[in-house]
Amino acid sequence: MKFSQRLAYYLGGLLLGTIIVVYFLQAKAESRNVSFCYLPNCRVLQDLRKKPLHYSPESEATLKENWVTLQDIKNCMQYGDVDFSTSNEPFKGGKIYFIKGKNTKGEPITVSMVNYSDKVLLNEIKKD
Template identity: 35%
Template sequence: MGFLKRLGWYLVGLSIGLVFLVFFLKKKSGEEGLDFCYLPNCRVLKDMRSKPLTFGESLPEQYRDTTLILQFLTDGDVDFGKSDTKAEPCKLYYIEKESVYLKIKNCPDKILVEDIRKD
């Protein structure tokens, strides 16, 4: 098999690979795009965003804003040092965003917002 024939097959395979790569990257950057969550922070927040949101009775009325909570669930950082990830049946997480902590319980069928505190 000559060099030009091998080069041709290589270029065919490379072009097919590039088409797939462009397809996946375009999907990832779109609104309905793919979401690759490999890190623990991203996985926990993605799991919480997929569940219905409920508010605890002790939470003041001014903090019962779903857009505020969704900002925590998209841009926040989970503090795994304070969180109790082994609790049953609901795991307790502290999510921090701009020196404000959100105390939230992640249950199998819902999430329960318990408290919001400035640190």
């Protein structure tokens, strides 16, 4: 058998095997509502989203000013960027994270959250 025929058989089998594996992994992920979140930014945001959110007095006062809404905070927790150069530091019994995002008007904001083992505290919201 020539090299080109062996290469064709190899590539055909590799393609068929890849399609089968992707099909089964995708079906498994859809049936269990699993997300593949391996990057540090994604893992931190996912951990913050799955815990109950509590508010500090400073954040409640900022939310009452009406330039930022709770939906903006949720969007930051979903699509924001964690600033790891200043985050992941011990703070009041938890770890503080600074998340950069935007409000509904498109203005950049920074949200600081304290991650405890059982809850997340919305510490402060600032305009950049």
